[in-house]
Amino acid sequence: MTEAPDELARVARRYRAFAADEAHGVSPHYERLTLEIADSGVILRFLIDLPAPRRQPNLLLGAATLVAGRPPDIASLTDMVTSRADQLRALMLRLTTQTNEPARCAVLLPLLAALPQPLALIEVGASAGLCLLPDRYGYDWGETRIAPSDPTAPVFRCAVTGPAPLPSALPRVVWRAGLDLNPLDVASDEDVAWLEALIWPEQEDRRRNLRAAVAVARRDPPRVVRGDLLHDLVALMAEAPADATLVVFHTAVLAYVSPHEARQCFVDAVRGSRAVWISNETPRVFPDIAARASQPAPDWRFLLAVDGEPKAWTGPHGQSLEWFSGRQVK
Ligand SMILES: C[S@@+](CC[C@H](N)C(=O)[O-])C[C@H]1O[C@@H](n2cnc3c(N)ncnc32)[C@H](O)[C@@H]1O
Known part of the structure; x- marks a missing residue:
């Protein structure tokens, strides 16, 4: 007392x-x-x-x-x-704060589209799995746009600077799975109400996009397995088809994993596998990667990296992509 x-x-x-x-x-x-x-x-x-x-x-x-x-x-x-x-x-x-922001796909897409196709995607910390559907949304990066095949799907707007390798076509995803400590279910009105409640009052675009992404996901829901990225990833990777490029990615997740040594165990597991590793996290999560970024971090940005190589600063909700000069996409 x-x-x-x-x-x-x-x-x-x-x-x-x-x-x-x-x-x-x-x-x-x-x-x-x-x-x-x-x-x-x-x-x-x-x-x-x-x-x-x-x-x-x-x-x-x-x-x-x-x-x-x-x-x-x-x-x-x-x-x-x-x-x-x-x-x-x-x-x-x-409840836990499990914000699922599908617009983050707008910053992942240039990396996904540049990889050998087709892809097998694993998202760790997937929440309801909305970021597992990058091939079902549309994108508007300013001068470069990709329309969704389903006209009711959301189109994510993302402001781009720098030499980002913006794709002209969607990646081909042949297999996908998420892993989460507490998967949310896109088919559950209660779970979707929670995702909506987590969006801040003035963010009408995000609310609209979430609803449209949920409608897309409900037509063919992504599989999100209950599990811990520190213990259950290797078994999930073993399920992925061998003839597709395996990608393990995460956005806004690794900050929840501590201490730093635990994050490193996760990194070692991914780097020791055949998977390409895409990370989109606050710069504090992997300070060694952030230290190698070729541009200083603006406020409130995530760091996008492939296999530990820094590529861009990104808006935390996928609203911007500031690609670093002088670096090539893997
Ligand atoms: C802020 S949400 C981000 C969801 C999604 N990646 C996105 O960007 O929209 C973080 C998610 O990570 C999950 N998570 C946190 N620690 C985890 C762990 N050790 N293993 C698996 N999932 C975890 C949480 O349950 C939550 O759903």
Whole structure:
């Protein structure tokens, strides 16, 4: 109990940092709300009753959205935390932030299309598996575009700089599988509602794209196996057809794997196999690869790399691709 004031202050700092570093300039609504949460004794006390990993701003805001729709203001969130505390707590203990952003395929596609075809894809940390369908979406990189074969499929817009090898045709995928600690099911309305709740209020494009990608995926759902990328990847790789180029990729996943030695075990397993390894993660995840990038990291970018070779900075939701000069696609 004597730690409570420290704990409250720590959680308040976390919410202020979220407002300043993540929501600022992206979601005015969440920036305002998280600043107000940081000043709300009622909400902070609710949060410190949860285990530390369950106090994340995205988890609270997403779970609150599931309970009663997007909280319009701090008063309604405070009311929920008091009158529906059990429901909110149960969701925050059960759910994890598993944002599935299919638009990330727009930054993966140049690499996938440049490999010997056809491809066998394994995505580790696949969530609902929407990034496993890069051949079913359309792309708009400005001057280069690829229309989807299904006119109802989403077309992802991605701003490109540098000599990115933008393809004119989709890759040919003959086999695909995902691996996730907790696979979400595109056929489940409940799982899809959670994915939608994780999208921030002002991001209408992302919401529209998610719905369109889910509709595509529901027609032929990707297989996502329950398992840990540290223990279950080798068995999944063994299932892939031998006559296709095997690609193991991940986006926004390896930050959840710690310590660094565990990430290295994963890297060693992939590099010791026949698979091509594509990584799209924050630069902190593989600092040794980021240190070899030929351009300094802009704020809030992921690093795209193939077999440990840095290729580009990318927008975290696939909205931009800043290809490095003077390097060739593998
Ligand atoms: C932020 S989501 C990203 C989903 C997807 N890659 C995308 O970019 O849209 C991270 C996913 O990684 C999964 N994950 C985290 N650690 C994992 C592990 N050790 N093995 C398998 N999956 C893991 C989580 O369950 C979650 O679904």
